[in-house]
Amino acid sequence: MREHQVDFVTLNPSHVDDFIAQPTGRPVTALTRNDARYKVRRYLDWLHERNLIGFGASWLRVRGRKKLLPEPAEHFLTSLTPTLEPSTCDQYRGSLRALHDWMEAQAVALGDLNRQHLQRWFQYLHDKGQAPATRVNIIVAVRVYLRSLNDAGLLEERADDLVRNTDLPKLPLYLPRPLEPEADEQLRARLARAHDPYQRGLLLMRNTGLRIGELSSLEYDCLRTDVKGNHFLKVPLGKLKKERLVPLDAQTYQLAQELRQGGRAGRTWLLESVRGCKTRAIHFNMALETAAHGLEIPNGMTSHRLRHTYATSLMSGGMSLMGVMKLLGHRDYRMTLRYTEITLETVGEEYHAAVTKLETRYRLALKSTAPAKLDPDQALSAIIRWVQKRAGDNPKAQRRAERLVKRLKRIREDVGEL
Template identity: 30%
Template structure:
């Protein structure tokens, strides 16, 4: 059902399979589990992170919903599943100076004409310049970036397509990479018999961070996506626009980027609020 009807990706399918298998280890045969069995999961999962408990509970709720919809079960015991309180963590980001250092180091390597240097600069331009997810980036087709089109068509989560703007810098970096990239492959960043893997992209990004003198453990493809979003928001981008650029189904997900620094918030209040331009009358 998840694969055919919901159209879930293989990563989502693997995550659901893992969560259901771990739950079965604690609750027995899931199709036969009753309310009492599910109530015991809270104690058995007490050592797990709240996010892990929430994810497993969500997988089970969907599983029992499927059983009921298909007439395989009449009662729904999922109300007994634990519901941990979650606080969404703030994303890790880089400041603009650190991003500039990464670009300077990547541009120096690309200037030598080294193939990997040209490829890595194109990867960095697309990650930070367009805010792509790792999977979206590595699976881009070879013809995704065109000189006459300032947008990319990206297939994101849930197989949903969206338009993403691409900067002239990124277009130039991709064009330079394509001049030397191996031909006859359908992907922009081909590797072996397929495209560059997410794991390899992770390694490349960390290596670029190290080149720039930044602790590699602080940087990942998703950290660059966070930096893209945060820097746009602090520059005045509307939250709804940012939601569209990032491909978030729910604006609540986008709201994690509202952690702009207090100085920026004070500046906005002092310059944009209607009372900011009102002349203050001296007290009598």
């Protein structure tokens, strides 16, 4: 209010809405906005009760929960809970919500659902401007749901006839976006000089290829040392529910030790918020935005580009695809190929190295090859056999071959006398 020269007399709901949209002066997550909305609503209600402002804050109340989905959908979602993560079940619920809300608006009963209805729904999702990947996830989840309705006898048409593979949008193929070497070096230097633990954590992420969620979930006791004295970072269960050990060089190990020594003693996580809670992605994203300010980074800077840079730098240094795959924690090499596209510079270096190796090999072979010993009798005998075979069944060629063979035999006898 002070910054915008607004007091209690001139304050109005539009000022409040502007603040709620960006309570920190920059874009924030929905969780942060809801937290600000709750606190501001209570404060405004307190002011309104004392007649310090002329409006209440009822419009800031969080909306109630949506009504339940139809019983078959709720039964299907319940069947998923023993085998799927809660977040995955929430994604299924959102997908089914998108279908049933549209069916309700179009007055379409579940038992009457047909191919024409689904085609109109696909078009509706497209017209909403949803990304191809979002539509693929929704459509695939709905197809699984429709198959369960087939099994329960609640749907006449086959799910695979209602939703076909050709209905899935084509996904764009994005190449990894590693930082340019100069920008990477400058950013790492800034992170190394920083005192902010979030920026220091980003440097650990750059040097180990962690995902942002894995960085937040690093435990305080995350360092390991083998019998040979090699140091490793224990990465907890992450996106693929898979633990792994990432080797550390001396500088990165020292960085991890410094992060352990800082902060509150007896904490659970290696990095925690100022309130002693688990860190969130927004904390690191804001720290990265500060650290990268002023650097020339095309296409914008994101935390995941640190992971891309880590992987491509290892491949450029000669590390194998399988080695990078293990470090990144991928289950399928095709996942690694998406993250670690070999650069043209690396291809050029490998080409020149291969050409040089071939030239050296053939040059050494020519120098080391000694002249073969010649046996005239065997050589002339081989020529005679070749001429006879070459003549074939042609009478004219056979006569010429006979004359040539006679001369070759005389030459062989003369050479033998020598």
